[in-house]
Structure formats: C-alpha cells, structure tokens
Amino acid sequence: xxxxxxxxxxxxxxxxxxxxxxxxxxxxxxxxxxxxxxxxxxxxxxxxxxxxxxxxxxxxxxxxxxxxxxxxxxxxxxxxxxxxxxxxxx
Numbered sequence: 001x002x003x004x005x006x007x008x009x010x011x012x013x014x015x016x017x018x019x020x021x022x023x024x025x026x027x028x029x030x031x032x033x034x035x036x037x038x039x040x041x042x043x044x045x046x047x048x049x050x051x052x053x054x055x056x057x058x059x060x061x062x063x064x065x066x067x068x069x070x071x072x073x074x075x076x077x078x079x080x081x082x083x084x085x086x087x088x089x090x
Contacts, residue, residue: 044082047075051089 050064057063058079059072068075079085 040082043078044084047078047082048084048089051084056086056090 047064047068050067051058054062054064054067058075059065063072065072065075070078
C-alpha cells in the first residue's frame with residue numbers, strides 16, 4: 001500500500017539512497033565465500049547435518065539441495081569449497 005498526500009508521490013532522497021545501498025549489498029554473488037571463519041564453520045556444519053538427514057542424497061525432491069533451497073550444482077560447488085567429501089556424511 002502506498003500512502004501519499006495529493007496526486008504526486010514524494011520520497012525523500014535519503015530513503016532512495018538507503019534503498020540503493022541495501023540493494024547493492026543484497027546483490028552479492030550466491031557463491032561468495034563467507035568472510036567470517038565462524039560463519040563458514042556454521043555453514044559447513046549445517047550442510048553436513050542436512051546431508052546426513054537425507055542419507056547422503058544431494059539432488060532430487062528429497063535431497064539436501066532441495067531442503068537447503070539451492071540448486072544441486074550450487075550445493076556441489078559449496079561442498080567442494082568447504083572441503084566436504086562423501087565420507088564426511090555417509
């Protein structure tokens with residue numbers, strides 16, 4: 001819902017600039033490495049937990065990629081970047 005007084009929509013410049021900054025921050029590549037080692041470790045731990053729950057199944061409707069909300073190829077890339085091997089979750 002948009003509320004305005006009159007027939008012209010007014011948005012303060014500062015709000016527009018803030019929205020642009022938020023948009024730029026949200027446009028980080030999906031496969032970018034986390035800067036924080038704790039975040040990287042947490043991501044690795046979460047992926048391993050999901051893979052174990054899925055009994056090692058990466059793709060398909062019941063696979064880890066679907067549960068994590070990413071494409072199978074994206075998950076495979078993350079596994080490689082995080083050094084996760086089949087022996088870690090099988």
